Amino acid sequence: MSLDYLIVVLVTISIYAILVVSLNIVVGYAGQPNLAQGAFLGIGAYFAAVLSVRYGWSFWWTIPAAVGAAGVAGFVLGAISLRLREDFLAVTTIGLNFVVVAIFQYVPFFGGAVGVYAIPLPSIGDHQFGNADFLAVGLGMLAVVVGISWYLERTWFGAALLAIKDDETAAAATGIPVAPYKIGAFVLSSALAGLAGALYAPFISAVTPTSFGFSESVVILAMLMFGGLGVIGGAIAGAVVLGALPEVFRFISDYRLLAFGSILVFMLRFQPQGLFGEHSAVLATIGRVVPRRLGRRDAGSGPGRGPASDGPA
Amino acid sequence: MALLEIDALVVRFGGLTALDGIDLTVEAGEFVSIIGPNGAGKTTLFNVIAGAQPPSRGQVRFDGRSIRGFGTTRMSYLGVSRTFQVARPFRSLSVRENVRLGAAGRQTLASARTLAPRRRATDMTRRVDELLALTDLERKADHKAAELNIGELRRLELARALAAEPRLLLLDEPAAGIGADGMRPLARLIAGSREHGLTVLLVEHHVGFALSLCDRAVVLDAGRVIADGPPDAVRTDPLVVNAYLGRAASAQAQVARAAAAPGSVAT
Amino acid sequence: MEVFASSAVQGIVQGSLYALIALGPSLTYGLLRILDVANAAGLTLGAYVGLEAYSATGQWWLALIAGAMAGAVLGWLIQRLLYRPILGRGPIVPLIAGIGVFIAAEEAFRLVFGPYNRTFAATLPLPALQVAGTQVTGVETLILLIGVTVFPATWWLLRRTSLGLAWRATSQDRETAQAMGINIGRVIASIFVIGYALAAVGGVLVGVTYNTVYPTMGDIPAYKMLAIIVLGGLGNPLGTILAAMLIGLVETFVVAYFGFVLPRDAIAFIALILILLVRPRGLLPGDEVVQ
Numbered sequence: 001m002s003l004d005y006l007i008v009v010l011v012t013i014s015i016y017a018i019l020v021v022s023l024n025i026v027v028g029y030a031g032q033p034n035l036a037q038g039a040f041l042g043i044g045a046y047f048a049a050v051l052s053v054r055y056g057w058s059f060w061w062t063i064p065a066a067v068g069a070a071g072v073a074g075f076v077l078g079a080i081s082l083r084l085r086e087d088f089l090a091v092t093t094i095g096l097n098f099v100v101v102a103i104f105q106y107v108p109f110f111g112g113a114v115g116v117y118a119i120p121l122p123s124i125g126d127h128q129f130g131n132a133d134f135l136a137v138g139l140g141m142l143a144v145v146v147g148i149s150w151y152l153e154r155t156w157f158g159a160a161l162l163a164i165k166d167d168e169t170a171a172a173a174t175g176i177p178v179a180p181y182k183i184g185a186f187v188l189s190s191a192l193a194g195l196a197g198a199l200y201a202p203f204i205s206a207v208t209p210t211s212f213g214f215s216e217s218v219v220i221l222a223m224l225m226f227g228g229l230g231v232i233g234g235a236i237a238g239a240v241v242l243g244a245l246p247e248v249f250r251f252i253s254d255y256r257l258l259a260f261g262s263i264l265v266f267m268l269r270f271q272p273q274g275l276f277g278e279h280s281a282v283l284a285t286i287g288r289v290v291p292r293r294l295g296r297r298d299a300g301s302g303p304g305r306g307p308a309s310d311g312p313a
Numbered sequence: 314m315a316l317l318e319i320d321a322l323v324v325r326f327g328g329l330t331a332l333d334g335i336d337l338t339v340e341a342g343e344f345v346s347i348i349g350p351n352g353a354g355k356t357t358l359f360n361v362i363a364g365a366q367p368p369s370r371g372q373v374r375f376d377g378r379s380i381r382g383f384g385t386t387r388m389s390y391l392g393v394s395r396t397f398q399v400a401r402p403f404r405s406l407s408v409r410e411n412v413r414l415g416a417a418g419r420q421t422l423a424s425a426r427t428l429a430p431r432r433r434a435t436d437m438t439r440r441v442d443e444l445l446a447l448t449d450l451e452r453k454a455d456h457k458a459a460e461l462n463i464g465e466l467r468r469l470e471l472a473r474a475l476a477a478e479p480r481l482l483l484l485d486e487p488a489a490g491i492g493a494d495g496m497r498p499l500a501r502l503i504a505g506s507r508e509h510g511l512t513v514l515l516v517e518h519h520v521g522f523a524l525s526l527c528d529r530a531v532v533l534d535a536g537r538v539i540a541d542g543p544p545d546a547v548r549t550d551p552l553v554v555n556a557y558l559g560r561a562a563s564a565q566a567q568v569a570r571a572a573a574a575p576g577s578v579a580t
Numbered sequence: 581m582e583v584f585a586s587s588a589v590q591g592i593v594q595g596s597l598y599a600l601i602a603l604g605p606s607l608t609y610g611l612l613r614i615l616d617v618a619n620a621a622g623l624t625l626g627a628y629v630g631l632e633a634y635s636a637t638g639q640w641w642l643a644l645i646a647g648a649m650a651g652a653v654l655g656w657l658i659q660r661l662l663y664r665p666i667l668g669r670g671p672i673v674p675l676i677a678g679i680g681v682f683i684a685a686e687e688a689f690r691l692v693f694g695p696y697n698r699t700f701a702a703t704l705p706l707p708a709l710q711v712a713g714t715q716v717t718g719v720e721t722l723i724l725l726i727g728v729t730v731f732p733a734t735w736w737l738l739r740r741t742s743l744g745l746a747w748r749a750t751s752q753d754r755e756t757a758q759a760m761g762i763n764i765g766r767v768i769a770s771i772f773v774i775g776y777a778l779a780a781v782g783g784v785l786v787g788v789t790y791n792t793v794y795p796t797m798g799d800i801p802a803y804k805m806l807a808i809i810v811l812g813g814l815g816n817p818l819g820t821i822l823a824a825m826l827i828g829l830v831e832t833f834v835v836a837y838f839g840f841v842l843p844r845d846a847i848a849f850i851a852l853i854l855i856l857l858v859r860p861r862g863l864l865p866g867d868e869v870v871q
Contacts (some may be wrong), residue, residue, distance in 0.1 A: 014804075033672050083860045087615060087671055091810045092856060095801055095849030102846035106809045156417055156434075158426040159410055163403040170401035173363065175389040175418050175477060213805065218679055225676055230405070258691070261684030265662065268677040 011203060014138035015196050017239035018297035021145050021232055022192035027221070028230035029158060030185040031165025032081055033090035037220045039100040040190040042212025044070040044102060044197020049116040049207045059122030063198045069195025071187050073100075078186030082179050085284075098212040113146050115208035119201050132205050141199060144258045146193050149232050152188075161185055162230075184247045221261075226267050228274030238277055314377050316481060316512050317362065322371035324536075331357040333406070333536035335371070342459040346511045346523035346544070349533035350557050351523040355516040356398060358533070359483050362514070363395045364367030364388035365431055375481070378513070392480035396487055400466040403460035408469055411453040412441050441476060448472040448502060464495045470504070475506055484515045488522050496522055520557075524548055532556065585860060586714035587767050587836040588829070593720045595828025596727035597789075601782040601820040602805045603734060604655075604775025606812065606820035610751040611771050617678040620660055620798035621685035621778050622651040626780025627787040627797060628693055631700050644784050651780025655772035664768065682802060690795040697794045700787040719788045726781065731821055740815065743770055751815060764778055800845050808851040813862035823862075827851065 005104045044066035051057040051065055082090050104110045122129045122137075129137075151156040160181055163171040172178050201207055213216070221243045228234020233242065246256050267274070274280055317339040323334040332354045333528050339345055347355050361373060364385045375391060392414075415445060416434035416437045421427060422490075435519075445451045448468040453461065458541050469486050474482060484503065488496050496519070504526060507513060517523035524544040525532055532540040532547055534556040540547050547553055549569055601623060608616045613733030626647035633639075633646035662681055668676055706718035716724075716805040738744035746767045758764050782801075787793040804827075827848050834847055856862070 001750055027672075033675075043507070080857070084856060085860070086855060087814060088810055088862070089611070089613065089858065090675060091806045092670065095807055095852055098803070098843075098846045098849045099853070102843045102850075105843065110686065135472060151430075154430045154432065156414075156421050156429065156431055159406060159431060160422060162405045162428065163414055166405050167401045168404040169365075169385075170397065170403065172416055173385040173389055173395055173397075174473065175386060175422050176414070177386050178421055180632035211843065218676070218683075222680070223677060225673070254691070255687070258684050260681045261682070261687060264680030265677055268610075268673050268680065269666060272666060303745045 004131055007135050009096075009244065011138050013240055013243040014135065014142050014222060015203075015244045016202055017142050017236050018138075018145050018196040018199075019193055019220045020227070020235040020239045021142070021149055022043050022189045022196075023220055023224050024189075024230065024232065024235045025149060025152065025192075026185050026189040027224060028235070029152070029161040029165065030182060032182065032185070033160075034077075034093050034186075034189070035088060035090060035214070035217050035221055036077065036093040036096040036100075037189075037193050038212045038214070038216030038218075040070045040073060040193035041103065041197045041200065041216065042100060042207070042209075043073050043190075043219075044194025045201045045207045045212070046110055046116065046197070048194065048195075048198040049200040050109065050111070052119055052201065053116055059120075059202055060199070064196065066194040066201075067191045068194070068197035070197060071191030074187040074190025074193075075183060077184035077190065078176075081186060093217075094214060094311070095161055097212075097217055101209050101213050104212070110209070113209065115206060117206035119205045119207070121205075122202050129202070137272065138199055141195055144233060145195070145235070147156050148192070151282065153232075156185070157181065192199075192254045206224065216293075219260075225274055228277035228280065231274070231276050234274050234276035241275075276277050305309075315339060316376060317514075318372070318374040318377075319362075320372040321374060322358075323360065323369045324354075324361060324366060329495065331536055332361070335533075335536075335538055337531060337538065337541075339481075339512060339514065340508060341512050343529060344507060344515070344527045346350055346515045346517060346527035346530045347533060348523050348547075349539075351518075353533040354534075354536040355394060355533055355550055356485060358514055359395065359485055359514070362388075362481075362548055363393060385541065389477060389479075390423070392477075393483065394468040394474035394477045394479035394481070396467070396474050396484035396485055397488065398485045400463070400470055401430075402461070402466055402469055402473075404457065404459040407455050407457055408450050408461070409445065411458050412444055412472045412476045413437060415473035416441055418477055431564045440478075444472040447475075447505070449498075463490045464499075467491060467495075469577075471502060471506075471545075478509075480512060482511050482513045484513065486517055488517060489517070490518050500532055520548075528531060536550075554567055582714065585675050587832045590836075591829035592714070592834035592841060593723050593828070594832055595825035596787060597782060598808060598828050599740075600727065600730060600785070601779050601801055602617075602722075602808045602820050602824050603730070603817060604670060604779050605805050606809045606815075607771045609749070609809055610815040610817065611747055611768065612663065612667065612674075613675040614663060615671065615809075616663075616664070616775075617675065617802045617806070618685065619655075620802035620805065621658075621682050622654050622776035622779035623786065623801055624686065624689055624793075624795065624798040625654055625782035626651045626783030627700070627793045628689065628783075629780070630784035631787060631793050632699060634700070634702055640704050642786075643702065644799045646779055647780040647784040648684050651776040651778070651783075652773045654780075656769055656775025658672065658776070659768050659772035664765070670672050670813055671681070671791060671862035677844070682798070686798065687764065688704075688793050697792045699804050700793050701791055702788045706787070719785065723785055723789070726785070727871040734817055743767065747771065764829075786860075794869040798830065804845060804848050807848040811848075811852050811855060811862055816862075819862065 019037055019041055023034060025229045026032050046064035047069040048066040052059065062198050065286050076095065080092060160171065160176045163174065163176055164178055165183060168178055197252055223238035225236055226242055227236065227238025242260065245260060271281060273279055315338045319337040321333055322332050323330070335358060348431040349355055357366060361368055363382045364380060364387060365533065366380065366573065375393065379495060387428055403414065413431065421434065445454050448471055450465065450468055453465060458469060471487065487499060487503065490497060500522065503513070515523055515527065524547070527544055529542065530544050530547040532553045539552050539556060540550045582643050602777060604619045604622070605616045608614055620648055629650040630643035630647035634643040658681065662677060663674055666677060704718040704722060708718055709716045734742070736745060746757070746762045750764060750767055754764065786797065808823045808827055809820050809825070812819035830851060831847050
């Protein structure tokens with residue numbers, strides 16, 4: 001495997017990691033079902049693509065545009081989520097994928113079935129982006145998203161999202177204004193997915209409607225559930241493992257999807273909280289091997305494993 | 314002006330009338346127990362006061378102001394805190410975090426401060442620590458709420474509700490699921506919380522527990538108030554006994570009432 | 581006027597097919613609060629097995645039976661190996677697990693039966709009818725016949741049999757039903773067997789109607805059925821039948837009168853989202869316990 005190829009794979013994984021860590025805000029923290037993250041990726045990517053190809057915007061300016069567009073879409077979904085109970089919301093988000101893809105296919109602004117292609121490479125000054133530059137930006141974006149998520153865990157807002165996930169009724173009675181918090185989670189999660197979209201567009205150099213359909217959203221959610229709901233490290237692990245899978249299994253590429261589906265099923269059957277979530281077998285094993293730092297914590301929790309454990313006071 | 318005024322409150326769910334014209338006034342500082350047989354409407358009444366259930370008809374005024382359409386969050390900002398019949402802790406969070414969220418209130422949760430790190434909120438530390446000590450949860454303060462047993466969960470709910478420094482505390486069957494041993498410390502805890510000038514409404518199925526704590530007891534049956542007075546009077550009121558136990562027992566109660574000296578115990 | 585009549589008839593046929601395929605997921609949801617995407621694997625399996633049976637024997641009714649049996653077996657396996665062990669983990673885990681199984685199943689079909697479209701040219705000894713001035717082909721008549729049988733049969737099953745009673749009890753309150761002696765395991769197994777068999781029969785009918793069988797033929801139905809059961813009011817199989825007919829009619833009319841302005845499959849979801857905004861619990865909410 002050449003270095004350049006490895007870099008391309010890493011860029012793909014970073015894009016997925018951004019998508020999974022941002023999805024975690026809505027699904028892992030706020031506990032709302034969201035099977036539409038692919039649609040928000042698509043909205044960001046499409047806006048970046050159109051602005052870049054048709055209006056000559058520089059890559060750097062398409063970033064806030066993509067984030068904004070996806071964030072607005074997230075606001076709409078968040079508002080809808082207030083009215084719908086869990087299963088209805090889950091199915092609505094599934095449907096959202098189909099509706100968004102249909103909009104991409106049929107609204108002329110988005111270029112129709114062909115999509116938008118020949119997206120120009122970004123540049124800094126005279127230097128045009130190579131794959132290494134994409135990786136640098138990708139990792140930078142990932143760092144930003146991880147940073148935001150990490151900070152969120154330590155705020156009142158983050159704890160309140162967990163409270164809403166655990167028991168919405170009690171959360172409201174405890175003084176948490178549930179509606180704006182839910183909407184806020186959706187907006188943040190979607191906006192950050194749009195961020196990934198801004199990188200995706202020039203990297204793939206074309207956007208087509210069918211790239212952002214339901215299967216894409218399922219892959220992203222599967223990565224999150226595989227790695228561990230509510231745990232940033234788990235989210236990244238899910239993106240890395242399942243994102244690297246197509247490459248690892250390249251030699252039996254015909255069976256890739258079969259492997260993906262099977263791994264997903266086995267994971268959910270035996271470790272439904274994910275590889276690094278609660279009751280994680282992996283973490284328990286590590287906990288037994290590595291000496292514990294503090295006496296009080298049990299095997300499944302520890303510093304940096306979620307908003308519950310920010311220590312005394 | 315009374316703290317809580319309820320006029321002719323009616324609550325209907327489709328064909329079912331849960332509350333059929335309730336009149337109730339609660340002054341600040343009172344401890345009122347609301348008892349009654351199953352299905353009498355006690356929890357529905359609580360839900361209305363807490364803002365979780367809109368009235369079908371009638372008026373509810375808190376602090377002189379109508380609370381129609383307010384919702385539980387707004388009621389909590391006005392100073393109404395509640396515990397739940399089935400404990401509702403935030404399982405993912407630690408005990409301490411549960412209580413801190415209770416303490417956070419409007420200034421933090423409904424303002425930009427919600428985006429500040431929690432660790433910095435040292436102004437709440439003392440209150441939270443006091444409450445953890447009061448409810449004997451200090452040792453478990455950093456454990457996740459999911460790990461607590463039922464007695465600890467009830468104490469956690471109480472701590473979380475008190476953390477908001479409420480003016481009106483609604484306790485929904487706090488003794489449910491707790492054995493006789495657990496009830497005495499719980500009773501002490503609840504009695505102790507009154508020292509802060511708190512007004513308490515207690516709904517409880519365990520009549521003895523409820524009557525031992527209150528200044529005044531209100532008895533509901535089939536959505537109506539059938540008795541409202543000092544615990545001893547209510548305890549032997551034939552209407553009340555009848556509602557719980559049926560006619561034969563009611564006749565017995567009348568005899569007991571005639572024979573009983575004031576203050577004698579009969580549960 | 582002809583367009584209206586033929587659209588109406590086509591819509592009813594399409595709706596009946598949808599209803600047949602959606603019944604399984606609807607019953608499963610009512611019972612377990614699980615959105616079962618894997619059910620569509622039963623559809624595809626039924627189509628393939630039915631095709632093989634028909635190719636081997638030339639008997640169309642054998643195709644239906646073979647397909648149904650294959651579906652029944654798959655249903656039994658899936659509930660036993662996948663869903664039963666993960667009950668009580670909330671709704672998202674079984675949903676994703678079901679999607680995982682579905683993806684794996686589609687791949688398995690591709691590897692076993694090949695990725696190419698196969699034709700399912702079956703001649704049914706059923707006359708082409710003239711209904712309301714429009715032609716109804718043999719297989720469409722069959723669909724209507726099956727529909728006319730299955731739907732009252734479902735009502736009868738739910739309202740008049742002990743299985744139906746057990747289903748209703750378990751869907752209201754699983755613990756109490758168990759405490760009262762209902763064998764939950766058997767109820768679950770029966771519902772999955774029936775639901776997947778129905779999907780498999782639907783698969784055979786789809787294969788014959790469109791004269792094609794391919795590994796991913798279950799894709800659209802998998803998710804469209806979700807929209808339909810939500811629309812009909814989760815947990816209400818009769819509402820599902822109603823919603824299925826509605827969607828079938830709406831799709832057919834939109835395509836007939838507006839051409840391809842909207843992709844057909846987005847229509848069900850657009851309808852769903854619009855209706856949920858007005859009635860957040862679906863058209864005919866079931867008796868689910870409000871959480």
